[in-house]
Structure formats: structure tokens, C-alpha cells
Amino acid sequence: MKQHRTKTTGKIKSKDRRRFNIIAVTILSFASFICLLPFVLIVAGSFSDEMKVLTEGYSLLPRGFSLDAYRVLLKNVDQIVASYRNTILICIIGTVGGLFVDSMAAYVLSKRDFKWRNICSFILYFTTVFSGGTVAWYMVLMELGFRNSFWVLVLPAMLSFYHITVMKSYMLSIPPSIIESARIDGANDWQIYIRIIMPMSKAVLATIAMYLVLQYWNEWYNCMLFISDKQLYTLQYYLYNMLNSSATLKNLIADATTIGLSHNAVPSQTARLAMTVLAAGPLLMVYPFIQRYFVRGVNAGAVKE
Amino acid sequence: MGVCWLKKQGFLYDLKKYRILLLMFLPTLVWFAVFEYAPMAGIVMAFKRYNFSLGILESPWCGLENFEFIFRSGRLGKLLWNTVSINFLFLVIGMFVQILLAILFSEITMRRFTKVTQMFICIPYFISWVVVGSVVYNMLNYNYGFVNTVLVKLGFERFDFYSNVPIWRYILIFFNTWKGMGYGSVVYLATVTGMDSEIYEAAQIDGATIWQRIWKITLPCLKPTIITMFLLSMGSLFRGNYQVFANIIGGNSLVTQELDVLDTYIVGAMMSGTNFGMSAAASMFQSIICFISVFIMNRVAKKVNENSALF
Numbered sequence: 001m002k003q004h005r006t007k008t009t010g011k012i013k014s015k016d017r018r019r020f021n022i023i024a025v026t027i028l029s030f031a032s033f034i035c036l037l038p039f040v041l042i043v044a045g046s047f048s049d050e051m052k053v054l055t056e057g058y059s060l061l062p063r064g065f066s067l068d069a070y071r072v073l074l075k076n077v078d079q080i081v082a083s084y085r086n087t088i089l090i091c092i093i094g095t096v097g098g099l100f101v102d103s104m105a106a107y108v109l110s111k112r113d114f115k116w117r118n119i120c121s122f123i124l125y126f127t128t129v130f131s132g133g134t135v136a137w138y139m140v141l142m143e144l145g146f147r148n149s150f151w152v153l154v155l156p157a158m159l160s161f162y163h164i165t166v167m168k169s170y171m172l173s174i175p176p177s178i179i180e181s182a183r184i185d186g187a188n189d190w191q192i193y194i195r196i197i198m199p200m201s202k203a204v205l206a207t208i209a210m211y212l213v214l215q216y217w218n219e220w221y222n223c224m225l226f227i228s229d230k231q232l233y234t235l236q237y238y239l240y241n242m243l244n245s246s247a248t249l250k251n252l253i254a255d256a257t258t259i260g261l262s263h264n265a266v267p268s269q270t271a272r273l274a275m276t277v278l279a280a281g282p283l284l285m286v287y288p289f290i291q292r293y294f295v296r297g298v299n300a301g302a303v304k305e
Numbered sequence: 306m307g308v309c310w311l312k313k314q315g316f317l318y319d320l321k322k323y324r325i326l327l328l329m330f331l332p333t334l335v336w337f338a339v340f341e342y343a344p345m346a347g348i349v350m351a352f353k354r355y356n357f358s359l360g361i362l363e364s365p366w367c368g369l370e371n372f373e374f375i376f377r378s379g380r381l382g383k384l385l386w387n388t389v390s391i392n393f394l395f396l397v398i399g400m401f402v403q404i405l406l407a408i409l410f411s412e413i414t415m416r417r418f419t420k421v422t423q424m425f426i427c428i429p430y431f432i433s434w435v436v437v438g439s440v441v442y443n444m445l446n447y448n449y450g451f452v453n454t455v456l457v458k459l460g461f462e463r464f465d466f467y468s469n470v471p472i473w474r475y476i477l478i479f480f481n482t483w484k485g486m487g488y489g490s491v492v493y494l495a496t497v498t499g500m501d502s503e504i505y506e507a508a509q510i511d512g513a514t515i516w517q518r519i520w521k522i523t524l525p526c527l528k529p530t531i532i533t534m535f536l537l538s539m540g541s542l543f544r545g546n547y548q549v550f551a552n553i554i555g556g557n558s559l560v561t562q563e564l565d566v567l568d569t570y571i572v573g574a575m576m577s578g579t580n581f582g583m584s585a586a587a588s589m590f591q592s593i594i595c596f597i598s599v600f601i602m603n604r605v606a607k608k609v610n611e612n613s614a615l616f
Contacts, residue, residue, distance in 0.1 A: 017414070020515045024409040025418065031406065032425035034483065038440040039428065041451050045443060057454030058443060105333035108326045115319055120330060123337060129603070130596045132344030133588035134547075134571050135581075139361055140347040144339070159336050189325040218433030221548060225576070240435045243442065244556050269449060276439040280432050287431055291424055295491055 039284070046070070046273040053269050069267040069274035075255035079230060079238065080278065087217060087235040090153045095212040098158045099205055105159075106167035107193045124161050138225060152226040153219060153234060163208050170204040171197060203296065210293045217283050239279040242272055351589035355581045371586035378583070380570070381590075385543075388566040391477060392542045399482050400535065403489030404527065408519055410490060411497040427487030437480055438552030445476070473560045477553055496530045497523060529610050536609065540602030543594045547572055567591050 041058055049064030056063055073080060108114060109121055131137070146152040174197065182192050198205070220236035227233065233241070242248045249268055267274075320327070347361060354367040375381055406426070410419055429437070444451050445466040453463045466472060504522055513521070545568040554560045561569065567587065574584035 016514045016516070020412060021414070024413045025415075028406070028409055028413070028418070028422045028426075031486065032422045035426045035428050035487070038444065041443055042440065053449055057449040057457070058451045059454060101332045101336070104329040108330045111326065114323060114326055116323070116327075120334075123334070127337060127341040129599050130345065131341065131592060132346070132348050133592040134568070135575050135585045135588035136347030136350055136592075137340070137344035138575060139350055139355075139585075140343045141340075143360055155336075156340050159333060159340075164333075190329065193329065214431060218435075220433060220435050225572075236433045236435045239439065240552070243435070243438055272439060273443065276436055280436045283431060284428065287428065288424065291427060294427070295423075 039280075042273050042276050046270055046277045048270055050267040050270050066267075066270075069270035072252060072255050072267055072271050073274055073278070075258065076251075079233070082231050083233050083235045083238045086150070086153065086232060087219070089150075090219060090234065091213050091216040094154045094158055094216045095209055097154070098160075098163070098212045099209055101159060102163045102208065103167055103198065103201065103205065104193065105164050106171055107189075107197055109164065109168045110171040111189075124164060128161050141226065147226055148229045148232065149226070150232060152222055153232070154216075156222055157215060157219065163211065167201065167204055167208060170201055174200055207293050207296055210290050213290075214283070235279045239275050242275050348589050348592065350585040351582075353582075353585075355585065367582070371582035372590075375583045375586045375590070380565075381587070384565055384567050384570050384587075387564055388545050388568075389542050391474065391564070391566060392545060394474075394478050395481050396535070396538050396542075398478055399485050399489060400531070400538075402482050402486050404493050404531065406486060406490035407493035407497055408523055410494050411523065412515060412519065423487070423491070427491065429484040429486075430488045432484075434484075434548040434552040437484060438555055441476070441480060441553050442555070467557060468559065470560050470563045473554060473557075473564055477549065477564070480553055481549055493527065493530070496527060500526050533606050533610055536602050536606040540599035541595065543567065543591060543598055545569070 040060055044060055044062045045053065045058045046069055047062040047065055047067070048058070048069075049062075049066040050068060052063035105124075109117060109124075111117065114120075132140075141152065141156065178196060178200075179192055182196055187195070218236055219234050220240050223232070223234045223237035224240065227237070242252075252268060252271055350361060351371055352366055352368065353361070353364040354370070355361075356364045359365075410423065413419055442450075445453075447453060447463060447465050447467060450466075452466075456463060466476070500523075504526075505518065508518055508522060545566040547568040550564070550566060550569045551572075554564065565573075568591075571584045571588050571591065574580040574587070
């Protein structure tokens with residue numbers, strides 16, 4: 001991040017500066033520690049030996065070393081593959097679709113000479129003030145046949161007033177003279193949008209894409225409400241089931257005995273953690289690379305939020 | 306006929322003139338119609354005795370029966386209080402931590418340290434609430450949880466989090482703050498770095514200490530942002546985040562009973578299928594108080610700072 005003032009702060013009285021740095025480093029280190037700790041514990045736990053965990057509890061380093069938890073999960077390899085497939089598919093379709101429709105709407109709303117611009121803006125804005133509420137929303141989608149439909153995982157979360165607004169304010173900052181000269185050359189609105197606006201909006205598109213991927217990767221709520229077909233479970237919802245339903249754990253025990261684990265060595269504790277690693281791992285692995293879009297996006301959107 | 310089409314004003318002429326823009330906006334319009342406006346009409350559910358085989362339109366009307374049920378059940382007061390009080394603490398404590406971190410980030414001179422810590426504290430923002438639920442279980446479990454393992458190692462008694470109901474209010478607040486602090490601090494930091502650096506240079510020359518700079522410059526400059534964010538968030542005080550409660554508390558029925566908020570009650574009753582009318586009534590009740598509070602708070606925020614309201 002840009003920090004204009006770091007150049008000048010060096011001159012401040014050094015005793016003051018030192019005292020501040022000690023406090024700041026302490027607090028920030030502590031904050032980082034509590035943000036990292038749970039993930040270290042989960043990874044360590046997922047590779048632990050179940051028997052040792054049961055007697056000694058979780059710790060920072062794996063207790064013993066065992067892949068039993070993962071082996072048991074992979075007994076259900078069909079389910080895991082299906083969950084990954086669903087999650088990846090909704091990420092791709094939702095992100096591409098969301099970006100396309102959001103950006104078209106943003107372009108239309110950024111056109112100052114569009115006659116119905118205010119009405120259109122208001123139609124979108126009003127939904128942030130008033131909504132039908134959970135039950136009405138749920139009922140309407142059920143009646144529209146969204147129960148056990150793949151599209152319920154994609155469509156209801158695809159557009160957002162906030163994303164459109166961020167894109168719109170970015171597009172408003174594109175110099176009108178560029179658009180004007182294209183228009184004189186005979187380009188219509190669609191051509192201007194595709195050939196000029198979209199290439200110039202790459203930065204904001206990348207940021208919104210990151211938000212959308214994040215949202216779809218972590219999707220479980222709509223899955224919980226509408227999906228009962230296991231083949232349509234998302235990764236997060238499969239994990240949710242494992243954590244919260246006793247039936248899933250019972251199946252796990254049955255699976256464990258088939259791979260030759262004795263009844264009291266069933267990795268019921270460590271398997272939850274292994275599944276957590278499978279559900280959060282891929283996103284956290286790309287996290288260091290996408291974090292900069294995230295910071296940039298905040299800088300673009302903070303003013304408007 | 307032809308003359309009518311060519312007239313320079315009129316609806317049809319505009320329709321033709323803006324046809325490309327309208328077509329581009331059409332998908333958005335359809336989406337908002339289906340996923341936002343149709344449910345607004347679906348609110349009539351609250352006045353019907355819902356029958357699955359008949360659907361929304363055909364189910365018989367029942368007047369205010371559903372509302373009578375929910376008011377008489379005596380739960381509404383507690384649900385409201387829980388929703389508002391927990392959300393308020395989420396808001397105040399979350400904001401405090403975020404602003405504190407942002408100020409530390411902005412004043413600290415060690416670049417690399419800032420970058421690395423900033424990356425670490427943003428991690429929780431990127432995981433789902435389900436994973437947070439797993440973290441909570443992993444930390445607080447009575448027999449194997451990390452907290453208890455450490456307590457035992459240090460010679461203390463194990464602490465039974467799961468049967469201690471009042472403590473869950475604080476556990477909720479802790480994890481909500483934990484998940485949001487990275488993102489929030491980046492938001493406030495963006496405001497701080499966007500501020501005029503000349504003021505700081507002037508203060509420098511006048512010999513201001515770090516503490517004076519924070520209290521006399523940074524915080525006053527942040528004040529409009531803080532007030533706006535606070536007021537706008539106050540508007541959604543009645544809207545709880547279902548995901549937070551469902552995942553952190555999980556299946557603990559003792560705690561769920563005590564810390565039920567409007568959203569968990571509504572979704573729970575809706576999914577159980579037995580109290581459908583009541584959940585519809587509670588949901589409509591929530592929509593309306595949300596509307597009122599968002600409306601009022603947007604107005605107040607606009608008054609306080611002319612440019613800061615959402616619209």
C-alpha cells in the first residue's frame with residue numbers, strides 16, 4: 001500500500017517512535033498469531049493419530065502421524081469429487097456471468113444521457129432499503145422450481161447492487177472524450193462497451209471477480225435451503241453436514257471399518273479437520289496471490305461503501 | 306402510423322433510440338424482478354395459511370392469525386433483544402478493533418512487517434463461516450479442544466464451554482470480530498492513507514509526537530468516515546447474519562434456545578415446516594422494522610454528512 005508519510009516519520013523523536021513501535025508490533029503480532037493459529041491447528045490435527053488426539057488433545061504439531069482421516073474421507077471419493085465439481089462450476093459460471101451482467105448494468109447506469117437512468121438506479125437501490133425477507137424469498141424460489149436445481153447455487157447470488165455501484169463509479173472516471181470519439185467513428189453502445197469500456201476496466205473487473213470467486217467458493221447457505229440431492233452439495237455444505245449431522249458421522253464410522261480400522265480408532269475427530277482442510281485449502285493456497293486485488297478493491301470501493 | 310414512429314419525442318421513439326442500452330440492462334432488470342421484487346410480493350404469505358400442495362397464490366387467507374401466534378408465543382421480545390444487542394456489540398467492538406489496527410498500520414515504519422501481518426490478519430475473511438464453525442469446535446471442545454489442552458498443561462481445570470450458556474455471547478463476538486478485522490482495517494487504512502499528507506508534515510515541523518498526531522490529526526480526519534459507517538450499520542441492526550449463529554453455535558440446543566436471534570428463529574421455523582405461518586409473520590415483521598431503521602439511519606447519516614449517505 002502507498003504510505004505517503006513514512007518518509008517523514010523517521011525524523012520524529014526516536015524515543016517516542018520506539019515506544020510506539022513496541023506497542024504496535026506487540027498488538028499486530030498478537031493479531032496475526034490468533035489469525036494463523038487455528039489454521040495451523042487444523043492442518044496439524046488432520047494429520048494426527050486419532051488415538052493420540054483422544055488422549056492428549058490437539059496441538060500445534062501433529063500428534064503422531066497418520067493419514068487415516070484422509071483415507072476415510074476418500075472412501076467417499078465420489079461425493080468429494082462431486083462437491084469439488086459443483087463448487088468449481090458455480091465459481092466459474094457465477095463469476096463470469098456476474099461480471100458480464102454487472103458490468104453491462106454498470107455501463108448503462110454510467111451513461112449520463114440515458115433517459116431512464118434515474119429510474120433504473122432507483123429500482124436497484126430500493127432493494128437495499130427494503131426486501132421481502134427470508135421466508136417470502138424462499139417460498140418464491142421454491143415455487144419457481146429451484147428446489148434441487150443446480151442454478152439455485154448460482155443465480156440468486158450473481159448480481160449485487162454493491163458490485164454494480166463500484167463498477168459504475170469506476171466507469172464514470174473513464175474520460176468521456178474517449179467514448180465520444182468512438183461514437184463519432186460510428187460505434188454504438190454495445191461496441192463501445194465491448195471494445196473500450198471493458199478493456200479499460202480490467203482493474204475493477206479483477207477485483208469484483210475476486211469477490212465473486214470468494215463468495216461462490218464459500219457458498220453453503222443456498223445449498224442448505226434448497227438442496228437435498230447429495231450429488232449437488234457444495235464443498236462447504238458437505239463440510240457443514242459433517243460437522244453438524246450425526247448421520248454423516250455414522251457413515252464415516254462404517255467407512256472406517258471397511259478400510260480395516262478398529263472400531264475405537266475411527267478418525268471421527270481428525271476426519272472433520274481433514275475435510276476442513278479440503279474445503280478451505282485450495283482458496284487459502286491462492287490467497288497470497290489474490291490478496292492484492294482485494295486491497296485494491298477496498299481502495300476503489302471504500303469511498304462508496 | 307409512420308409519422309407516429311418518427312416523432313422526435315414519445316415513448317416509442319425513446320424505446321428505439323435506447324434499444325441497445327435497454328437490452329443491456331434487461332438481464333439485470335429480470336434478475337431484480339425475480340430475486341428481489343417477486344419476494345416483496347411474496348410477503349403476502351404472512352397473511353395466509355400456507356399449504357404446500359396449493360402454493361402461495363391458492364393458499365387460503367387467514368387474516369392476522371399468524372401474527373397473533375407469534376405475538377402470543379412471547380418469544381418476540383427476546384428475539385428482538387438478542388438480535389439488537391448482539392449486533393450492536395458486533396458493530397461497536399468490531400469497529401474499535403478495525404480502527405485500532407488501521408492506525409497502527411498507518412503509523413508503523415516497518416514496511417515488510419506491515420505487509421506480512423496485514424496478509425495474516427486478512428486470512429479469516431477468506432474462509433467460509435462453516436470453516437469458522439470447525440475452528441470453534443477445534444478450539445473449544447471439552448475433551449480435545451486446544452484451549453482445554455493448554456489449560457490442562459498449565460495445571461488448570463478443564464473449562465466446559467458447551468454447557469456454559471452466557472459465555473457464547475462473547476464467543477460469537479470474538480469470532481465475528483476475528484473474521485472481520487482484517488477487511489475492516491484495510492478499509493479504514495485506505496481512508497487514512499488517502500488523507501492530506503501536508504497536515505502531517507506541518508505537524509512534524511511543529512514538533513508533534515506520534516500520540517498527538519494520532520489524537521489530533523488521524524482520528525479527527527477519520528471521524529466523518531467512522532460516523533457514517535456507524536450510522537449506516539446501525540440501520541441494519543435488526544438484520545442478523547444467520548451464518549454466524551448457525552455455524553458458531555451449531556447444534557448446541559441449549560445455547561440456541563438462549564441466543565436465538567430473528568434470523569435463526571425464522572430459518573429454523575421455516576425449515577422445520579411446522580411453524581410456517583409464524584416464520585412468515587416474523588419474517589415480514591423483520592422486513593418492516595429493517596425498512597424503517599435503514600430509512601431513518603440513511604436519512605440521519607445524510608444529515609450528519611451531506612456526501613456520505615449511500616445515495
